[in-house]
Amino acid sequence: MKLRYAMVCSSNQNRSMEAHSLLKREGFDVSSYGTGAHVKLPGPSLREPNVYEFGTPYKQMYDDLRRKDADLYKRNGILPMLKRNYSVKTAPQRWQENAVDGRFDVIFTFEEKVFDTVIEDLNNRRQPLVRTVLIINLEVKDNHEEAAIGAKLTLDLCQELESVDCWEDSIDDIVILFEQQHNRKLLYSISFY
Structure with a gap:
């Protein structure tokens, strides 16, 4: 299954871009965004x-x-x-302005407040496509070392999602296994846009 991914962080472009860079090198269809004002x-x-x-x-x-x-x-x-x-990529893009037409299957955030912002934004949009989207928050400290670790963990999750026929049927099992293997708690939600 070939999925389309979005990486979203607040405003400094470290965590989302580290994950974007790694996933792009691994051949994934990925974009990245920030949610801050600047x-x-x-x-x-x-x-x-x-x-x-x-x-x-x-x-x-x-x-x-x-x-x-x-x-x-x-x-x-x-x-x-x-x-x-x-x-x-050339320049940072703001989620609220540039992800309108993005047809993402999975959106990763790297801090809970960004997770909440993305869900709120999706819930406030008109729903022309009514496509299912999975939003996952993997909490990652905002420093270069943790961003690299977070990117690798994100890659692992993407590979798991790609390996199943239908992530909607498998997401609970994927999350439980990930949390056990990596001793990290994930937040996730399913939304539409």
Whole structure:
């Protein structure tokens, strides 16, 4: 079964893009989005984040931060992250504005508040397709190491979903097995859009 996936995180594009990058390399049909108002990347302090509009090319962000303080942004992993991101796609996209026509079978989120945002957004849309969609939240801390682990776990889940004839009939068993094998709790919901 060939499914179409969406990876969704808040606003910094680390966790969703790490999963997007890995799944794309593995041949999956995947897109990625953020749900925040802007793309926020760490700055020189917590009170000074770097804020960009969705749609700003990753290469432009990379060049901007390299000009500001290449050593800082290389050391904290932001420049390598942006380099990975622009090798995957041109610019970050906002879920609420760009996923309208996406015909996704499975949507992954990486924090519970994003899971809630996606479900709320789907419930508030007009339902022209009335297609079933599975939303899964895999809680992943927002750092580079955990994003890599989360991406691998997401890949494992996608492979399990692809291996069955009908995920609707198998999702409970897939989730139970995943939780036992990886000692991680998943939230999931089935919605329509």
